[in-house]
Amino acid sequence: MDKKLTMALAGNPNVGKSTLFNALTGSRQHVGNWPGKTVEKKEGTLKYKGHKINVVDLPGTYSLTAYSIEELVARDFVVDKCPDVVVHIVDATNLERNLYLAVQLIEMGANVIVALNMVELAKKAKITIDEKKIAHFLGVPVVKIEANKKTGTGKLLDKALSLTGRKKKKSLITYGTELEEHIAKLEELIKKTIKLPENYDPKWIALKLLENDNEIINKINAIENSKIIIEEAAKNRKHLHDVFGEDVDTSVADARYGFIGGLMKEAVVKKEVNRLSASENIDRVVMHRALGIPIFFALMWVMFNVTFAFGAPFMDLIDVGFGQLAESTGTFIENATLLPAWVGSLVVDGIINGIGSVLIFVPNIFLLFMMIAIMEASGYMARAAFIMDKVMHRVGLHGKSFIPMIIGFGCNVPAIMATRNLESEKDRILTMLINPFMSCSARLPVYVLFVGAFFSAYQGTIIFLIYLFGIFVALLSGMLFKKTLFRGLSSPLVMELPPYRWPAVKGILIHTCERSWLFVKKAGTIIFAIVIVIWVLASMPWGVEYASEESVIGQMGGFIAPVFGPCGFGEWQPAVALMFGFAAKEVVVGTFGTLYDVEDEGLGALIHSHFTPLSAAAFVVMVLLYVPCMAVVAAIRRETNSWKWPLFVVVYTSVVAWVCAVVVYQGGLLLGVA
Amino acid sequence: MSLAMAECGKKVLIKEIASGVCLRKRLSDLGIYEGVKVEVVRNDFSGPVIVSVLDSKVILGRGEVHKIMVE
Ligand SMILES: Nc1nc2c(ncn2[C@@H]2O[C@H](COP(=O)(O)OP(=O)(O)O)[C@@H](O)[C@H]2O)c(=O)[nH]1
Ligand SMILES: [Mg+2]
Numbered sequence: 001m002d003k004k005l006t007m008a009l010a011g012n013p014n015v016g017k018s019t020l021f022n023a024l025t026g027s028r029q030h031v032g033n034w035p036g037k038t039v040e041k042k043e044g045t046l047k048y049k050g051h052k053i054n055v056v057d058l059p060g061t062y063s064l065t066a067y068s069i070e071e072l073v074a075r076d077f078v079v080d081k082c083p084d085v086v087v088h089i090v091d092a093t094n095l096e097r098n099l100y101l102a103v104q105l106i107e108m109g110a111n112v113i114v115a116l117n118m119v120e121l122a123k124k125a126k127i128t129i130d131e132k133k134i135a136h137f138l139g140v141p142v143v144k145i146e147a148n149k150k151t152g153t154g155k156l157l158d159k160a161l162s163l164t165g166r167k168k169k170k171s172l173i174t175y176g177t178e179l180e181e182h183i184a185k186l187e188e189l190i191k192k193t194i195k196l197p198e199n200y201d202p203k204w205i206a207l208k209l210l211e212n213d214n215e216i217i218n219k220i221n222a223i224e225n226s227k228i229i230i231e232e233a234a235k236n237r238k239h240l241h242d243v244f245g246e247d248v249d250t251s252v253a254d255a256r257y258g259f260i261g262g263l264m265k266e267a268v269v270k271k272e273v274n275r276l277s278a279s280e281n282i283d284r285v286v287m288h289r290a291l292g293i294p295i296f297f298a299l300m301w302v303m304f305n306v307t308f309a310f311g312a313p314f315m316d317l318i319d320v321g322f323g324q325l326a327e328s329t330g331t332f333i334e335n336a337t338l339l340p341a342w343v344g345s346l347v348v349d350g351i352i353n354g355i356g357s358v359l360i361f362v363p364n365i366f367l368l369f370m371m372i373a374i375m376e377a378s379g380y381m382a383r384a385a386f387i388m389d390k391v392m393h394r395v396g397l398h399g400k401s402f403i404p405m406i407i408g409f410g411c412n413v414p415a416i417m418a419t420r421n422l423e424s425e426k427d428r429i430l431t432m433l434i435n436p437f438m439s440c441s442a443r444l445p446v447y448v449l450f451v452g453a454f455f456s457a458y459q460g461t462i463i464f465l466i467y468l469f470g471i472f473v474a475l476l477s478g479m480l481f482k483k484t485l486f487r488g489l490s491s492p493l494v495m496e497l498p499p500y501r502w503p504a505v506k507g508i509l510i511h512t513c514e515r516s517w518l519f520v521k522k523a524g525t526i527i528f529a530i531v532i533v534i535w536v537l538a539s540m541p542w543g544v545e546y547a548s549e550e551s552v553i554g555q556m557g558g559f560i561a562p563v564f565g566p567c568g569f570g571e572w573q574p575a576v577a578l579m580f581g582f583a584a585k586e587v588v589v590g591t592f593g594t595l596y597d598v599e600d601e602g603l604g605a606l607i608h609s610h611f612t613p614l615s616a617a618a619f620v621v622m623v624l625l626y627v628p629c630m631a632v633v634a635a636i637r638r639e640t641n642s643w644k645w646p647l648f649v650v651v652y653t654s655v656v657a658w659v660c661a662v663v664v665y666q667g668g669l670l671l672g673v674a
Numbered sequence: 675m676s677l678a679m680a681e682c683g684k685k686v687l688i689k690e691i692a693s694g695v696c697l698r699k700r701l702s703d704l705g706i707y708e709g710v711k712v713e714v715v716r717n718d719f720s721g722p723v724i725v726s727v728l729d730s731k732v733i734l735g736r737g738e739v740h741k742i743m744v745e
Contacts, residue, residue: 062703062704063699063703065699065700065703067696067700093729094728094729094730095729096705096728096729097704097705097727097728097729097730100703100705211699212695214696246708247695247698249695249698249699249702250691250698250702250707250708253699253702253707254707254708254709257705257707257710287716289718382733385733386722386724386733389721389722389733389735390720390721393721393736398722398735399722399733492693492697492700492735492737492738493722493733493734493735493737493738494697494700494701494704494732494733494734494735494738495732495733496704496730496731496732496733497724497730497731497732497733498730499730499731
């Protein structure tokens with residue numbers, strides 16, 4: 001018989017959910033959005049023994065109380081969407097804390113299977129786990145797996161298929177007579193007065209109300225006649241506080257950890273081994289009080305140099321490939337006498353050169369995304385958050401906000417989305433506002449071109465300095481915003497410091513390919529469209545010389561160019577390039593390719609003849625800081641749900657960029673730099 | 675004394691978490707609640723503190739450790 005079922009993968013962050021997801025679904029996965037929200041939803045399908053299983057990779061959570069939007073999504077999916085099976089992935093080396101979520105999932109009435117992951121690591125750490133006993137305690141199946149080796153997944157799926165329909169489970173934990181009485185009373189009241197949505201267990205709701213869970217209180221508030229229940233719960237809460245001298249949530253946490261502690265005693269044997277692990281030794285160095293920050297920047301520097309060193313040969317290959325394509329297409333069209341000459345110009349000048357000048361950066365971008373993904377998966381990102389916490393505090397943020405900033409080096413769009421991890425709205429907005437100054441990979445081509453043309457000997461180092469300058473402006477802006485727009489206390493910093501792990505090659509590759517593919521797709525769609533628009537504007541009015549000052553595009557550029565006069569690049573071509581760069585930063589270089597008639601000398605040489613080293617520097621600063629691309633503006637609009645902040649970003653970044661470019665150019669002139 | 679004053683390497687018992695329910699719940703999700711023992715792994719007396727609890731490590735901001743009373 002064919003069954004179709006939905007299986008959700010839940011668990012704490014970093015326990016191997018995504019690794020298991022990749023192991024189960026392979027390439028049959030897609031990234032979508034959660035309805036109404038913009039959190040990425042990773043779904044995939046899998047066929048097993050004639051059944052079709054829809055697997056959903058949920059964001060990591062520590063409990064069923066949600067603090068960030070990401071956690072809210074995970075919680076709501078389990079609570080409201082009622083998946084047929086919830087596989088709770090548990091890090092076997094950190095069982096006690098992980099089981100806290102398991103207990104809550106089971107209490108909620110979900111169909112839980114506990115997947116004990118990383119059992120080999122646990123074995124190495126001399127932890128012996130009796131999974132049968134755990135299953136007995138929890139009343140749900142427990143399976144040992146090793147996600148990165150795909151062991152145990154068959155057994156896991158067998159168990160998933162055998163679990164059908166929700167059954168009423170006996171209660172897992174007893175919270176003491178007094179509390180239990182209150183839960184029972186409230187449960188009765190709920191059953192009597194309101195109609196709960198189908199999948200809600202009234203007892204669980206009663207407990208959550210007593211625990212003072214805001215989200216659940218809001219949900220119940222939305223139901224008819226619920227006022228009396230909310231009031232009753234508040235009264236009970238107060239009474240229980242008076243009796244126990246502590247809030248209900250503390251008593252509940254105590255009881256849950258007490259239960260888990262008992263389970264651990266029965267089912268787990270830990271041999272005390274030498275605690276000073278490799279992880280701690282690494283941390284001594286990379287989180288060193290004085291050396292931590294220099295090491296972080298040294299790593300960044302290595303990262304950028306690797307990007308160029310390993311990217312270069314591939315870039316040459318792509319360059320040669322597109323050159324040949326342009327040449328042979330050009331000759332082909334010339335020989336095909338039926339085609340008018342403008343077709344050749346469109347295809348060769350417009351499309352092939354335009355797209356080629358963008359796709360050439362795929363190797364760089366691939367490498368950059370790969371290194372960011374490795375930083376994330378290995379656990380280093382959390383260290384960076386720790387060492388940058390003090391610096392970030394000056395800006396009114398805390399270290400956790402630094403993670404989206406690093407992701408911004410790849411692309412600001414996922415970086416803006418990564419702010420969903422932050423708990424306070426104020427932190428989120430502030431982090432989004434300063435994120436565009438983190439130089440994304442689309443700006444890289446401009447640096448490569450300009451720095452290569454003038455200062456090629458120190459390319460890696462200079463580009464690294466450009467990135468540093470971006471961070472500097474971001475932090476300075478943060479400080480300014482904190483003093484003006486976002487006064488008040490910083491939000492709390494509570495985050496786990498995960499142990500170091502070897503990143504799974506497959507996971508890194510899937511993630512990197514996904515991101516790079518988005519870039520290629522962008523090249524094929526948005527950038528393709530802009531290239532054609534540029535070509536059309538450069539060819540009109542009819543009969544004018546292609547991409548000359550008399551063309552429409554030339555006139556448009558000539559119109560805005562005076563604005564950039566004080567920055568040292570008041571010609572019309574850079575103005576046009578910057579204008580189209582707002583659509584996508586990748587286009588800046590391609591526009592130069594179209595506007596300066598590139599023959600044999602190459603774009604670099606042309607830049608050399610149109611810019612001085614000083615005006616090149618000012619232009620690079622301009623590209624680094626000015627308006628983020630449309631996609632980022634749209635992302636900020638989506639995430640803040642208003643036009644206010646995206647518009648603010650557009651205006652603010654434009655002003656800052658212009659001022660900085662003018663300072664660089666005029667300052668340089670004053671100092672006598674040519 | 676508050677956790678902010680606890681020295682590196684010390685094992686301390688959490689006596690009271692004097693904060694709103696939100697932060698208190700967050701902490702208990704990570705295994706830090708009244709009555710549990712934690713080990714201070716890192717405290718520079720400025721910047722965040724790292725404690726070890728239930729086989730994992732947790733970073734706590736300076737503002738938060740002031741609200742956690744220990745002995
Ligand atoms: N040794 C070992 N490492 C694993 C295993 N599963 C995942 N990992 C690693 O744990 C880290 C976090 O995994 P990930 O799937 O991203 O966790 P998620 O945050 O739960 O999605 C990665 O570096 C993985 O390579 C496993 O079974 N054994
Ligand atoms: Mg994941």
